[in-house]
Amino acid sequence: MQNYWENLFAEKGALWDFYPSDSALIALKIFQENNFNKILIPGVGYGRNAKPFIDAGFIVHGIEISKSAIELAKKNNLDFKTIHGSLLDIPFNNEAYQGVFCHATLHLFTKQEREKILNNCYNLLEQNGLMFFTIVSIDSIKEFKGMSLDKNTIKLENGIEVYFSDLESIINDFGNYNIINISKIAEPIKHMKDQKPLHFFNVICKKN
Numbered sequence: 001m002q003n004y005w006e007n008l009f010a011e012k013g014a015l016w017d018f019y020p021s022d023s024a025l026i027a028l029k030i031f032q033e034n035n036f037n038k039i040l041i042p043g044v045g046y047g048r049n050a051k052p053f054i055d056a057g058f059i060v061h062g063i064e065i066s067k068s069a070i071e072l073a074k075k076n077n078l079d080f081k082t083i084h085g086s087l088l089d090i091p092f093n094n095e096a097y098q099g100v101f102c103h104a105t106l107h108l109f110t111k112q113e114r115e116k117i118l119n120n121c122y123n124l125l126e127q128n129g130l131m132f133f134t135i136v137s138i139d140s141i142k143e144f145k146g147m148s149l150d151k152n153t154i155k156l157e158n159g160i161e162v163y164f165s166d167l168e169s170i171i172n173d174f175g176n177y178n179i180i181n182i183s184k185i186a187e188p189i190k191h192m193k194d195q196k197p198l199h200f201f202n203v204i205c206k207k208n
């Protein structure tokens with residue numbers, strides 16, 4: 001998986017342009033309402049979803065497996081610290097965060113891996129901190145071509161395996177982390193014209 005992402009960013013650069021997802025803007029508002037100023041973005045890519053938080057004055061740390069993506073963020077003057085490493089190896093240090101925002105990344109991992117990532121992200125939160133994850137929904141499974149693997153999992157033609165969530169699996173994955181909100185969102189594909197939106201779940205959990 002690491003090679004896939006490295007090659008993608010090395011060859012295609014900022015392929016989704018610098019438009020933030022609508023989910024990032026929703027998370028920003030919620031984090032601002034909670035007076036947060038320090039957040040972690042796991043799977044931050046080249047920072048398109050870090051930008052609205054940075055512009056709003058947040059201290060943003062990212063975790064990203066692709067060196068090329070991290071370099072792209074620097075080249076585009078996005079001012080945030082990124083740890084080059086895998087989400088499966090969190091924690092990397094003793095930092096704590098008020099918020100975690102993770103977009104379109106958790107569904108790239110197996111059930112066991114998702115469990116590990118969620119547990120480790122939750123542990124990085126300060127008390128009353130929030131984690132906000134977006135995960136692709138089963139409602140969008142028809143938009144993807146590939147080989148059907150386990151239930152709700154497809155191996156795409158590029159070799160990447162994607163897990164499509166439904167409400168039951170969301171509750172299963174996040175149930176241990178004090179879910180405070182689950183909502184559906186149709187994310188517009190802002191860098192492409194006339195593209196159907198992608199359906200996601202937005203899940204918010206609060207550290208007790």
Ligand SMILES: C[S@@+](CC[C@H](N)C(=O)[O-])C[C@H]1O[C@@H](n2cnc3c(N)ncnc32)[C@H](O)[C@@H]1O
Nearest residue numbers: 005043044045064065066085086087103104105
């Ligand atoms: C679908 S992209 C989403 C990127 C970013 N969240 C965004 O919305 O622009 C998934 C991201 O997760 C990163 N990634 C994949 N596997 C990873 C891993 N094991 N550890 C850290 N990052 C990973 C990829 O390099 C890529 O940047």
